[in-house]
Amino acid sequence: MKMMSESTGAMQSSSDTQGTPAGEGRTLTQSLSVRDAVMITVSGVTPASSIFVIAPFAIQQAGSGAVMSFLLGGVLAFAFALCYAELSAAHRSAGGEYVMAKRVFGTLPGYLTFVTVLAVSVFIPAVLASGAAPYLNNALGTQFGNQSVALTIVLLSYALGMLNIKTNAWITGAFLVVEIGVLMLIAGLGFSAPHRSAAALMHPLVASGGALIPATAAAIVPAIGTAIFCYNGFGSAVFLAEDLRGGNRNVARAVMYSLLVILVVELVPLIAIVLGAPSLSELSKSADPIGYVVRELGNPTLSRVVSGGIFLSVFNAIIAIVITMGRLLYSSGRHALWPRGCNRAFSTIHPRFDSPWLATLALAVPSAGLVFVSSLDELTAFTVDLLLLVYLVVGLAALASRLVRRDVEHHYRMPWWPVTPLVAIAGAGYTLYTTLATATRPADLYIIGALLVAALVMYAACARRSETFRAL
Template structure:
């Protein structure tokens, strides 16, 4: 594929994936798990995300190809681990796509959320098919609008009420298990920078641009998350926040600005749309890479002669996500997605461990595994089942291939 994206485009794609997931979806369940200590959970998630980003950046500089950790695991650890990373990414991020599509539906037209979600997936699939450059341009606009809306929300909340020290006082009643579960859920919000690595085949000067874009996007997202989380927690308190279905809308209402609620809803729709756009890009590129290695149907390797996009992979991903979005629940998708993506990043850190300078990869690897198994039991059970199913399919296929030789 053609290298048409610059560093700024890559940063925008990463931010588009992260901002839609974190601010409008995860704060409430994180508060439910850890109470006011969700800020500690955010810090833990940020440390693990930084280690993952550093490992991914080093690997991306060596392997600037479509596929991300699927490629890194294959090259550094062997085909099985590469396949497991790719499988975990595809299934986990497919669930993330459905969650973001449903977020669009719930904020735009709650009584017809699933129908709106399906329509959003199909529209963004068409946009991706006509070219990644157009997708990046749309993502830049989305990121700019979302950042402005979040700034307005923070200014309204803090300007009217100030910061409530009692609400921000960290208690540890939930214990280490609650904080780690909160961190695991909040990690869902940080995983968007993987989209930058999966676009490695379409970025100019990838050896320098991709590592730089990953770190910059993560830094900006962390700053935004921290500011917004402090403002919302200060206004609502942990108990009210945990029960909220639209935390930012509830915060501006509590601060005496109910007129801003429609603005928040529009911001949520735009943010989730940007996240969904970037997610479909990333999943389709990993699907392309796995199809090239015959782990998925080889028909998915086709690149459009006019738009230079892996259009069959994009259409296949879009159809699957649309089907899930038609029947799924947004909260059920978050825990499952977090587990699968943490497995993906565990393999990224293990791959980076083979490059030397091992402190950060070790912290990242251990952190990913701890957060994965600290998630709600149903999420862990479902995630382990699906990852194991993929591993069994790989082993059966390998033995069949060996028998036919």
């Protein structure tokens, strides 16, 4: 197997067995600092919309036990981040997880990982956008429909995602400052008027049948999957590897710094919300638990300001996600994982913006389509399952990489190996098993099965014959 270049990690122009060029003579420009990469990565995680749009599912599942779910999810996220850091420093590429899996386990596992990550990248913008309309309407006093708002956000985000990545780093960074300000405002509300002590976090309660009962492991553990979804995105720094200046260790730094920022700006306001909620029963039962706390502790003007900030954070998140996922599709075209025409289009770099513009735009159609076919809770549950599958693969690759790929220099070595990847594997595996076992929609298993079948067909038709992919 051929090692990637230390300076760029990019495969230079080559051809597959069909004679398809793997690139059009241009590569991604190394223009980002670690700080830039962290701004884009954290923006993609969108801590504010994670807390407002996704975290309510954990609160409804586990009540005040959601804090414990998020703490346990943070431990797992830290283990996952260490795995990402070591793998991305050793296997630097805009392809991210699928390149890691391919170089450690071979072509078929690598390709199946690519399809899984691609599916996640299509679903997440729709998940976030589908929950944005209530915040826009509350901020402006309007009554826009959920689907029209979601579609507009998705399409505008893909258009902005084509711009020069340095420009987008400043755009996402500016939005991120507003987003963190909103979260700290909420944290200030909760901590300034607490209705219970911190000891309540160790004895969590959840609403059931109109009464509060102790939150058991059966309620807390499934909510860990939701917490991981809220943290998800720190690994997206690996898709910016070829845009990042400096050595391979800078990719590892971008991953770890991103997670640290995410943990702080999500955990602090969540703890404040649980401690400051006037009624745990109302918090646990509410369809909008964070909004409930803001309305009870604040005033209508504050509620509108917060809603406006959340809406902007959703928009910002999708822009950042689009940027990173465009790099994923660009890498897949460069490695000839598609039919000839798609490979050429996806690996084309815009002469002015230095971005994989066609690869970025290609994902707009399926993301926009999902806005019309699924509800937010259905999209969230299914996406969590896919994310856990990806994390499971990353943990296994981190465990095996030092043993299987002794020819590759591991520029960053995680502490406590092999314990760290074993924790990641056990956590992802158990959480995935729990979420599937408690799923109310068995159709999710059929969809995952259908994705697997489609992936095998596509692999046989295109990827298996790609010289570029085999030589990766």
